[in-house]
Amino acid sequence: MKKINNNGISEILFPTVTLFIVIAIMLIVGAGAFVTPYRSGDGEEYMLMTEAFERHFSPDVTREDIEQAGEDYNYSAFEDLEIEKAKGFFKAENGKYYSYHFWLYSLLAMPFKALIKAVGGNQLGAFYLLNSASFIVMLFISYIWLYAKPDRKLAWVVLVSLNPVLFYLTWTHTEMFSYCMVCISLVMFQRKGYKRAIFFACVSAMQNQPTVFLAGMYFIDYIFEFFTDKEQDNRKKFRITKQKLKKFAVQALISVICFVPFFVPFMFYQANFGVPSLILETSNSGISFEKVLSMFFDLNFGMVLYMPVLILLFVSFVIIMVFIRPRRTIMYTVTLLLMCMICSMQSNWNPDTAGMNRYAIWITPLMISFCVLETEYFDETNMKSLFLAVYAMSAGWTFFSVCSNGLLVCSQSYKEFTPTAISVMKNRPELYNPVQEIFYERFMGEEKKMDGDPMPKIIYNNDSIVKIFMNNSQKELMENIIDKDYIDVFESRLETDKDGWYYLNFKKGELLCSDERYWDLQREREILNNFEDFELDGKDMSFGVSDISLPQYFERDSENNEVSFIFKNTSDEVFPKVSNDNENNIGVSYHIYDNDKNETDFHNERTYFNISLLPGDEILIKLKVDVSELKKGKYILMLDCVQEGNSWFYGEKSPYAYAIEVK
Numbered sequence: 176m177k178k179i180n181n182n183g184i185s186e187i188l189f190p191t192v193t194l195f196i197v198i199a200i201m202l203i204v205g206a207g208a209f210v211t212p213y214r215s216g217d218g219e220e221y222m223l224m225t226e227a228f229e230r231h232f233s234p235d236v237t238r239e240d241i242e243q244a245g246e247d248y249n250y251s252a253f254e255d256l257e258i259e260k261a262k263g264f265f266k267a268e269n270g271k272y273y274s275y276h277f278w279l280y281s282l283l284a285m286p287f288k289a290l291i292k293a294v295g296g297n298q299l300g301a302f303y304l305l306n307s308a309s310f311i312v313m314l315f316i317s318y319i320w321l322y323a324k325p326d327r328k329l330a331w332v333v334l335v336s337l338n339p340v341l342f343y344l345t346w347t348h349t350e351m352f353s354y355c356m357v358c359i360s361l362v363m364f365q366r367k368g369y370k371r372a373i374f375f376a377c378v379s380a381m382q383n384q385p386t387v388f389l390a391g392m393y394f395i396d397y398i399f400e401f402f403t404d405k406e407q408d409n410r411k412k413f414r415i416t417k418q419k420l421k422k423f424a425v426q427a428l429i430s431v432i433c434f435v436p437f438f439v440p441f442m443f444y445q446a447n448f449g450v451p452s453l454i455l456e457t458s459n460s461g462i463s464f465e466k467v468l469s470m471f472f473d474l475n476f477g478m479v480l481y482m483p484v485l486i487l488l489f490v491s492f493v494i495i496m497v498f499i500r501p502r503r504t505i506m507y508t509v510t511l512l513l514m515c516m517i518c519s520m521q522s523n524w525n526p527d528t529a530g531m532n533r534y535a536i537w538i539t540p541l542m543i544s545f546c547v548l549e550t551e552y553f554d555e556t557n558m559k560s561l562f563l564a565v566y567a568m569s570a571g572w573t574f575f576s577v578c579s580n581g582l583l584v585c586s587q588s589y590k591e592f593t594p595t596a597i598s599v600m601k602n603r604p605e606l607y608n609p610v611q612e613i614f615y616e617r618f619m620g621e622e623k624k625m626d627g628d629p630m631p632k633i634i635y636n637n638d639s640i641v642k643i644f645m646n647n648s649q650k651e652l653m654e655n656i657i658d659k660d661y662i663d664v665f666e667s668r669l670e671t672d673k674d675g676w677y678y679l680n681f682k683k684g685e686l687l688c689s690d691e692r693y694w695d696l697q698r699e700r701e702i703l704n705n706f707e708d709f710e711l712d713g714k715d716m717s718f719g720v721s722d723i724s725l726p727q728y729f730e731r732d733s734e735n736n737e738v739s740f741i742f743k744n745t746s747d748e749v750f751p752k753v754s755n756d757n758e759n760n761i762g763v764s765y766h767i768y769d770n771d772k773n774e775t776d777f778h779n780e781r782t783y784f785n786i787s788l789l790p791g792d793e794i795l796i797k798l799k800v801d802v803s804e805l806k807k808g809k810y811i812l813m814l815d816c817v818q819e820g821n822s823w824f825y826g827e828k829s830p831y832a833y834a835i836e837v838k
Contacts, residue, residue, distance in 0.1 A: 200311060210345050210583055212299035214250065216527045218347030220263040220274040222248055224281035225288055225301065234278035235271035236264060247288075247298045267447040275453035277440040279381045280305075280349045299347065306344050306351035313355035322366045324554065327547055330566040334543045337574040339481045340536050342529035342585040349382040354537045357386055360393070361544045369397040370433045377437040383537060384452075385517040387437045392510040394430055399502060401426070458522045466519035467512075469532075469610050474596040475617060476532040476589070481576045482539065484569035488546045496545075499552050507545045514538055525616045529585040530577070590620050600634045604642040604680040611676055614644055625676060631656075633688075640686040643679040647671060658687045716824050718816055719743040720831045725812075728836040729802045738765075738812070742796045744788040750816075753783035759820045763796050766813040766827065767805070774827070775805060781817065802837045809836050 214222065223236045226244040238258050245253030258264060264272045287308075288301035314336065321328050335358050343350040356379035363372035373390040380387035401423050403413050441451040450456045471478045471486060478486060496504040518534040526533065547566065553559055580586050587593055592600070596617075599607045608614075615625045618632045631645035631653055645653060650669065657665050664686055668679050723740035730736065742763060744750050750761050762781030768774055782798050800812070814831040816824040 210303075212297050212303055212345065212347075214248075214252075214299065215346040215529070216348040216533070217263060217276055218302070219252065219261075220276050221281045221284070221302065221347055221349075222250070222299070223253075223261065223264075224274055224278045225284045228278070228282050228285040229289055234281065235267075235273055236261065237272075247292065249297070250299075265448070265453060268449060269447060271447075273444075273447060275457065276349075277381055277443070279378075279440075280352055283352070302347040303345050306346070309352050309355040310340075310344065313358045316359050317362055320366060321362045321548075323548055324551065326563060327551070330547045330563065330570075331543065333570045334485070334547065334566065334573075335540055337570045337577070338539060339531040339573065339577055340539070341577055341583055342531070342581070343533065343536060344583055346529060348533070350533050350536045353379045353383045353386060354540065357389065357537045358540045360389055361540055361548075364393050364396075365544070365548050367400065369393050369400075370430055373430055373433040374436065377434055379537065380437045381440055383534075384437075385514040385534075386537060387434075388510045388513045388517075389541065390434060390437065392506050396503070396506060397426075397430065398423075458520060460520050460522040462516045463519045463610075464516075465610055466521075466524055467515045469524075469613070470515055470518065470535045470538070473532070473609055473613065474599055474607050475593050475609065475613055476528050476530070476535075478531060478535050478539070480593065480595060481531050482569065482573050484565065484572055485539070485542055485546065488565060488569065489542045492546055492550055496550065496552075500549065503549055504545075507541065507549070511538065511541055514541070523612075524610050525589060525613045525622070528589045530580055530587055590617060590622070592617050600642050601636040602641075602683075604634065608678045608680075611644070615676075618644070635688075636683045638687055639681070639683045640688050641681050641683060643681075644676060645679065646676045647673065656688050661686050661688075716748060716816075717745045718824065719745045720814055723833065725833060725835065728838045729800060730838055731803055731805065731807070734799075736800045736802060738798045738800055738814075740796055740798075740814070741793050742788075743793045744790055747790055749790070750784055750788040752785055752787045759818055761816060761818050763798060763814065763816055765798065765800060766815060766829070767802075768811040768813065768827075770809055770811070772811070775810065781819075805837050807838055809834065811835070 223240060223244055224234050226247060227234055227236045227240045230240055230243065236258060241253050241256050241258060241261065244250065245256075258272050259266075261272070263274050263276065265275060266272055284301045284305045287304040288298050291298050291300055291304070314332065317328075317332050317335065321331060323331065340351060340354045343354070356375050360372045360375035360379065363369075363375060372393045376386055376390035376393065380390070399413065402415050402419055444453055445451050448456075469477060474480065493504055493508055515538065518538075521534065550562070553562055596607060596609075611625070615632065616622055629649065629652070631643055631649045633640055633644075633656070634642035640657070643653070647669065650666075653665060654662055664681075665679075668681070670677055670679075719742075721741045721743065723738065725738055726736065751757075753760050753762070760783050762783040764779050764781045766774065766779070780799055780801060782796055784794065786794065788794060798814075812833045812835045813825075813827070813829040814833075815826065815829045818824075
């Protein structure tokens with residue numbers, strides 16, 4: 176291997192890295208040609224702010240901005256949208272409306288939007304162009320300025336390029352931008368360009384605040400480096416002198432100025448809303464270590480799906496390097512944890528995400544930097560080749576995972592379980608009990624609050640229940656779902672001391688119930704929750720009658736005239752049990768006709784269901800029949816069902832007609 180030249184670029188690896196970057200640029204250009212720009216995440220806010228900057232060069236959004244944005248982006252959701260109801264916008268003390276996400280990203284996208292508008296293109300592509308430009312600039316800065324040995328420089332470029340961040344290239348969102356700023360800051364840090372490293376980390380933090388901890392790490396390392404002297408035996412010693420303090424005061428002042436970008440959003444919101452952050456003001460979530468772990472190990476959006484080798488490398492190197500380079504190892508580890516903990520304060524933990532958790536995206540460069548750029552110690556050992564092979568394995572696994580999930584447009588929705596999560600939940604359910612919001616929203620297929628949901632959520636493996644997500648108020652309902660022979664097994668697992676939702680896990684065959692039975696009950700709950708919209712018209716509503724028991728005759732003076740029979744729901748719908756809150760209950764009643772088929776009384780007393788009847792369910796009905804107003808003689812009794820406020824099932828065409836005699 177030839178020596179590193181003045182730019183830190185190996186003559187041997189020059190063609191390799193150049194070719195790799197050319198391929199990356201071609202990939203990005205190809206995406207622009209074949210991928211249609213689309214709104215994602217909180218994109219509507221950034222789209223409107225970009226429109227506002229283009230029209231009057233300020234981030235406050237007006238009704239006129241919304242109207243024009245609808246035309247420019249060809250985005251129907253902006254039609255008739257009032258600024259007062261625009262999601263993510265709040266009215267400031269000056270009467271103007273601002274987004275609670277800062278506007279730097281939109282400001283930078285504005286020139287690209289104007290350019291696309293001038294050539295008549297899809298203006299949503301402005302964000303794609305900004306993301307692409309950020310990515311290309313980051314690659315070239317890494318290529319030109321990263322101070323590292325050639326093989327490690329190549330490993331860095333490959334790992335930050337073949338990364339799940341590619342999913343976010345086409346997003347109308349800040350992930351790619353913040354990711355690139357973090358990468359650039361780490362490149363500057365490796366060159367000991369502390370002030371530039373702090374500046375770029377703080378620019379990233381203008382959109383994603385947790386990255387400011389990187390700037391803090393750089394500043395702390397700068398202090399150690401400034402006051403550390405190398406002794407004659409090459410040992411380093413931390414020493415503070417008056418002369419050094421004077422020099423450091425000037426340098427520290429310049430470094431503090433580099434932190435200014437981070438404080439700009441806080442000053443902006445303080446000036447306009449009287450609070451430093453609208454996000455913190457509207458969030459009610461604290462630090463959650465469960466969420467921190469999910470960033471790495473969740474089977475729906477965790478890093479483990481795309482970068483398992485990197486996780487293993489990072490943990491291994493931390494354990495080893497803490498004895499070799501303790502200061503840097505501790506700083507990297509603490510910074511990573513601090514960033515994750517602040518991210519965990521997000522109240523929406525199952526947001527619109529492309530593959531990997533979007534908060535984890537701009538944490539990965541920190542891990543890559545530590546594993547690749549802080550472990551030169553092993554270059555002098557016989558383990559160097561092994562680690563280079565592991566870097567290649569990590570890049571290969573990640574690129575394969577990204578390609579198999581759509582490459583530049585992730586095929587996996589944040590409203591559904593990944594195949595990995597489904598497989599684990601069906602076969603080893605105890606291994607995956609995710610953050611409740613993740614499980615609930617992906618089970619339901621929509622962003623939805625679980626408060627007030629009466630239905631437990633069940634994962635099946637054929638007819639076996641293997642996972643239940645429930646609360647104790649649903650115990651009785653679960654007992655209606657589970658086969659009777661297995662209720663004792665279910666009850667033995669209940670955690671009766673818990674107030675909220677929790678998981679129960681079972682082995683296949685341990686708890687049986689058909690999936691069809693569960694979804695019938697789910698349908699019932701939907702009907703009950705939306706009963707005013709449930710009408711018989713157009714539905715195949717039918718019932719059956721069997722084992723009917725009629726008295727020999729009906730007595731006019733008796734109040735005990737009764738007909739009993741087995742009622743069966745033969746329709747495809749659920750007949751809900753009676754509810755005092757509903758005006759549209761379904762009940763069983765009767766009509767009486769004389770022998771000439773003249774109607775004597777059509778509307779009679781109803782008998783309502785005390786349990787909900789799923790398709791195929793049967794129930795014993797005892798129906799009181801009032802004949803006190805009838806004359807003595809022979810009549811026809813017709814059994815029928817009615818939905819109150821809507822209609823009878825059969826009316827005069829009921830097939831369940833029986834001859835009776837009144838005395």
